[in-house]
Amino acid sequence: MEFSSPTTNKFQPSSAVFLIALAGVFFLASFYSLGYQVKKINESSPQVSINGKKTTDVVSDKAIYTATLSLEKNTSDLKNTYTEFSTKMESFITYLKDNGISSTDQIEKNFISEQTTPAYVDYQTKASYPSKTRLTQSVTITSTDVEKIKKLGDSRGEMAQSGFELYYDPTIAFEYTKLPELRKTLLKEATDDAKERAVAIASNTGQSVGKLVEIDSGSVSVYAKGKEEDVGWSTYNKDTIDKTVSVVVRATFELK
Numbered sequence: 001m002e003f004s005s006p007t008t009n010k011f012q013p014s015s016a017v018f019l020i021a022l023a024g025v026f027f028l029a030s031f032y033s034l035g036y037q038v039k040k041i042n043e044s045s046p047q048v049s050i051n052g053k054k055t056t057d058v059v060s061d062k063a064i065y066t067a068t069l070s071l072e073k074n075t076s077d078l079k080n081t082y083t084e085f086s087t088k089m090e091s092f093i094t095y096l097k098d099n100g101i102s103s104t105d106q107i108e109k110n111f112i113s114e115q116t117t118p119a120y121v122d123y124q125t126k127a128s129y130p131s132k133t134r135l136t137q138s139v140t141i142t143s144t145d146v147e148k149i150k151k152l153g154d155s156r157g158e159m160a161q162s163g164f165e166l167y168y169d170p171t172i173a174f175e176y177t178k179l180p181e182l183r184k185t186l187l188k189e190a191t192d193d194a195k196e197r198a199v200a201i202a203s204n205t206g207q208s209v210g211k212l213v214e215i216d217s218g219s220v221s222v223y224a225k226g227k228e229e230d231v232g233w234s235t236y237n238k239d240t241i242d243k244t245v246s247v248v249v250r251a252t253f254e255l256k
Contacts, residue, residue: 046255047213048201052194054186055246057225060174063149067092067159068138070167075116075131085112085135092164093139100152106142113137136167146174146241173238176222179245183220186247191215194251202255210254218248 069089073081093107101107112135119131143149153172159165176182191212198209219234225242237243 045210046207047252048198048209048255049214049250049252050194050197050201051218052190052192052197052249052251053246054189054193055228055244056182056186058176058178058182058243058245060146060176060241060243061144062175062177063143063146064173064175065141065143065149065152065170066138066172067170068136068167069164070134070136072132072134075133078133081133081135082112085137088164089137089139095159095162095164096139096141096152099155100148101141101143104143105145108140108142110138110140150174150241174241174243175238176243176245179220179222182245183247186220186245187217187249190218190247190249191251194249195253198251198253205255207255210256212251213254214252216250218250219246221246 069085069092071081071085071088073084089109093109096107115134115136117132117134119129121128141149141152149172153170156166156170195209195212202209221228221234222236223244223246224237224240225244227237228244228246
């Protein structure tokens with residue numbers, strides 16, 4: 001019986017070259033990837049983001065007063081109702097002028113609105129009621145004399161005694177007209193405050209603050225003086241003469 005000798009695997013040089021080349025490709029790819037990550041890390045500087053805030057007190061320099069008169073009569077006599085109501089409104093404006101409203105104040109009469117109630121019968125009492133029409137008109141006064149307007153707003157009782165019963169409670173809005181200019185100043189000061197806070201934080205870590213990278217102007221809010229609230233969004237108080245203006249920014253600085 002003949003035995004065949006076992007087959008011996010021979011070393012193939014071409015296979016070795018291929019494996020070495022393939023390993024080299026993987027090595028270079030890994031090295032390139034690592035180098036890119038290191039480069040990205042070296043290029044990105046540490047940063048700190050922090051809020052800055054500045055507040056100041058102001059006094060309103062404009063007041064807007066609105067009062068509403070009304071008159072209701074039978075719809076069938078609407079023409080005379082308009083005449084009577086017009087006379088009443090002119091008398092009211094004369095009353096306002098006699099009580100301090102001057103030619104330097106702006107007086108504006110808004111449009112007259114009509115609201116008609118149809119005729120109806122009360123089926124329980126069998127009483128008939130005619131159609132009624134109510135005329136309503138508002139007058140708005142804008143003045144830089146805020147104290148005078150405030151006093152006017154407190155005189156509703158005196159108006160009623162003079163024959164002018166207001167249909168709604170009068171409204172008064174107190175405004176500060178220089179807010180846009182003030183906002184620019186406070187934004188700068190709030191940014192300086194943010195940098196001071198960033199310096200305090202960086203000093204604890206042995207770093208220093210570099211250039212400003214990004215800033216979010218944040219919110220500008222107007223509160224009643226001494227009544228500041230952290231509501232998280234802009235608000236504008238128009239109910240009081242004395243106000244506090246607050247500006248908050250979010251600033252990001254490089255650290256060195």
